[in-house]
Amino acid sequence: MALTLDRVTLDLRGRRVLTDASTTFAAGRITVILGPNGAGKTSLLRAAAGLIVPSAGKVAIDGRAIAAMRRDERARTIGYLPQSGDVAWNMPARDVVALGRLPHRASADDDIAAVLAAMAATDTEQFAERRVGELSGGERARVLLARVLAGEPQWLLADEPLASLDPAHQFDLLERLRGQAARGVGVVVILHDLVQAARVADEIVMLRDGRVFASGPPAEVLTQQNLRDAFGVDVLLFPDGEGRMLPIPAGRAGSA
Amino acid sequence: MSRTLRLGLLALLTAVLFALSLMAGKQWIPFDAWFGHDPRWAIIAELRIPRAVLGVLLGSALGLSGAVLQGYLRNPLADPTVIGVSSCAALGAVASIVLGFGAGWLGQFGWAMAGAGGAMALLAMLTARAETPVVFVLAGTVLASLAGALTAFLISIAPNPYAIAEAIDWLMGALTDRGPDDVVMAAPFIGAGVLMMLFTGPGLDALALGEDAARSLGANLGRLRWQVVIGTGLAVGAGVAVTGVVGFVGLVVPHLLRPVFGAKPSALLVPSALGGAALTLAADSLCRLAPGAGEVRLGVAMALIGAPFFLALLFREGARQWR
């Protein structure tokens, strides 16, 4: 199964944020979208989720345009985890997770089962009755991930899910995403942290100035040259002992 | 205590207040006056029953609109006046009083509904491409200011002092001397508005996660905005058209019920309608019981009850209550 963006161009408020972007996300794998600020990462992810309509190009799942899908079918298929972790109302965690069931017309029992499974997968059962406002940042991030998982989507699109999490919780969340990919879900994540990206990605899509600058396996994309060109930083590559090269940012690129 | 039980108790409270409002007044009319040829039956049939029904309609319209708007704008400070519909409906009614258009009650009601309709259309236009609730609130505030200024202007050019007195009296909001005709006129609009608003539950819940997340859950935000604007516009507009401006209910009732029924927007809809009805019935009974020749104006009574109560709540709970 594949989620493809085919020559997608996006204009937002009169500004072109994405030009002719083409890429394919595979099910069962983790694709990481990287790029400097303003490169168009969030826009690309939102287009993939069907939240914005491209000015040109097509977004499709296995050849079927997502724009042609009905709202609730698309909602069941694609789960979107936005960057902002705010929940407007101080509801119990259980109710927040249950929101993920909105697009489903399932029985109450199926809903409850899905919510429980999602909370088990994110290790959040113990605060089912506690209100979101009282949870710590890491706990709330897991609850919000559980919300997406409760929808049992085939695609999980997450926008900077590690922002404002400490390193332990970052590893924790990435592990759960890996678990989802292992179960066949197509995971697409926007990350800022180059090291975490190198560790978790099966595929990398690097954006610069609204275009796909490079894409492919991390070993091919995360080269010193690419990172210098895309981010304007020099990196040192360290092996992590598991066959991957981790790019550690060392400083701003010298005079070009 | 389960939700059903709590809802049942709230409904029971409303029913008790309904019965009480049929009895209470400067004339206490016990139930045995209902049967037999007691002339006070006329009071019950033509005045108290329509008035209590209107109290339920108005109260549920205001309470429910408050809950819907707070959910939609993701702000516990929102209430029906924030979208400007009640001010525009009041403008329409005052225009008919001062300029003498529309003799009798149908004209005044029609003008007030026209005002409400105008506000809804303007709101829809102004927020067509709004990405945040801020535009919505700004548009409503502008409408309310404009309507308020025009209302004051109309009062200032009133052709005779009686028109001024009538306009000012009407603006204070009252259920006094509202009869079956008022119920017949207002009920369809309020009913339609309330029904439309009851469908907004799932959309409001989804919005709690933000607009992108809501859309990703399949919420149709465009249709939700229509339901909110038209639902609150019809219900609040018709309410104001019949009774004048009654504030506080939409703000206070959802707030009071949140600790009891939970903060999830959809869970507050029916309770807020019932709570609004109960509060309005209680306040209206107090209006009738107030000493003096006339009755206290409902809008005034609501503010006098609501404001100190709310202040007390704020002092006690502090900022913790907001979220």
Next chain:
Amino acid sequence: MKPLIALIALGLAGCASAQPATTGGIVSTNPCSDQLLLALAPGRVTAISHYSQEPGATSIPIGLARRYRATAGTAEEVIALKPDLVVASSFTSKTTLAAYRRAGLKVLTLDSPTTVAASRDQIRNVAAAVGEPAAGERLIARIDRAVAAAAPRDGRRPATLLYISDSFANAGPSLLTEMVGLAGLGDASKDFGLAFSGNVPIESLVAHPPKIVLDPDPNGRTASLRRRVLGMAGYQVIEERFPRQLVNCGGPTIIPALRALAATRSRALS
């Protein structure tokens, strides 16, 4: 759109009746003094209040009112007319009165008389001020004749509630209250504890219904409901129309007002 057109029409109504500029004479700036002056010295009135040209507020026949120039009562308009005398009311704003004084105009301020005796005194004062004492005495004589004609022949005093708008009933010390008494009617407003004109909820009416209800528009919202409820309760209440024009002023209005009240009483008691 309709209200806007009405506003424009209202604004133009003032201009339409403008006559070639005449100066001097008497300028009156409220409907009650308009009426009094037109009764005492019609030829010397240069301008009247614009309210007198509006059917809802006037106390003089519209046709007559339209023949005169009208002002909105602003100091500018009045000063520009260079009148010999300005007749204002106790409702005229202090700033406007001060402006007249600064312009050196002679100003006569009238209040609203609350008794027939006070109205007589006012007529005498105004007549003297405009130099028509004889006309004043003639008017007072007509008023006295009207009072005599309205006086009841027997001791019956049917309780009467007089509405001055759809829901406000007249009460308290006022000219209307005195006239109701002079015409041989009882003042029902006392039964409801009203100290001043105000609202009587229909519920209270049903508990203690008056014999007669007078209102300016029997088809008004509250009037219709009132009639219905009283009927349902089985009370026979006589309802008659009492035009709003008879409610506003003293002076010449006393005559038709007393006549109407007396006629109502004789119809009610027959």
